[in-house]
Amino acid sequence: MTESGTVVVVGATSAMGRAFAQALAREGHGLVLVGRSEEELERIARDVGARFGVAAEFAVYDACEVGASEPLLAGICESRSNGISGLVLCHGTMPDESEAREDVALREATVRVNYASAVELIEAAVPKLSSSGSPFVIGVTSVAGDRGRPSNALYGSTKAALGVYLSGLRSRLSREGVRVITVKPGFVDTRMTWGLSGLFLVAPPEKVAADGLKGLKKNRAVVYSPGFWRLIMWVIKMLPDVIFRRLQF
Secondary structure: OOOOOEEEEEOOOOHHHHHHHHHHHHOOOEEEEEEOOHHHHHHHHHHHHHHHOOOEEEEEOOOOOOOOHHHHHHHHHOOOOOOEOEEEEOOOOOOOHHHHHHOHHHHHHHHHHHHHHHHHHHHHHHHHEOOOOOOEEEEEOOHHHOOOOHHHHHHHHHHHHHHHHHHHHHHHHHOOOOEEEEEEEOOEOOOOOOOOOOOOOOEOHHHHHHHHHHHHHOOOOEEEEOOOHHHHHHHHHHOOHHHHOOOOO
């Protein structure tokens, strides 16, 4: 199979990351899978490479480590004179909101992983994006970032911050031919949401990956996944604050 360029997938050991890795490999992209567990990364790389006939490498990375992004991307691109064709960010953490209110370190780690590390990774990757083809950045945020709720105010705020950053990045890089896509999933069937109460319309991670890559091909700025969340969140955002504060969710 002819490869379509190498894509770096961060958070590749998550259900969302694996789904994106498989969807990209199916389209012929070579992969560098990035995450914390070397053993799991190696297993996923072997599986994806064998199943789809593409080159699949891996690199260990800890999003809590400040400054780790630049050496990570430098190592990945050391043997790639043309750089990388894309970056997909699927990593993140969602702490219990009540615990986060009492734990400063937990709050700091959430902001670091969900927002600061994403910005650091993107800024390290942008100069290494290939000047040929159609380079891209995909950032997976969440519908939780559209309006703050008491049950996940911290998590939602980090996703909102990432969404605003991606919006500015999209304008900044558009003249250079780099596509920047923001993917906003609703509830997804992953380890992060397992056991949580009150979930509805839960989608498989493969659906989110498919929607994200479909949005990339159509160069859509923001992709809600599944698509009905666009309408749901529009209604929620339009609710007057006096009414919204009364809702318990």
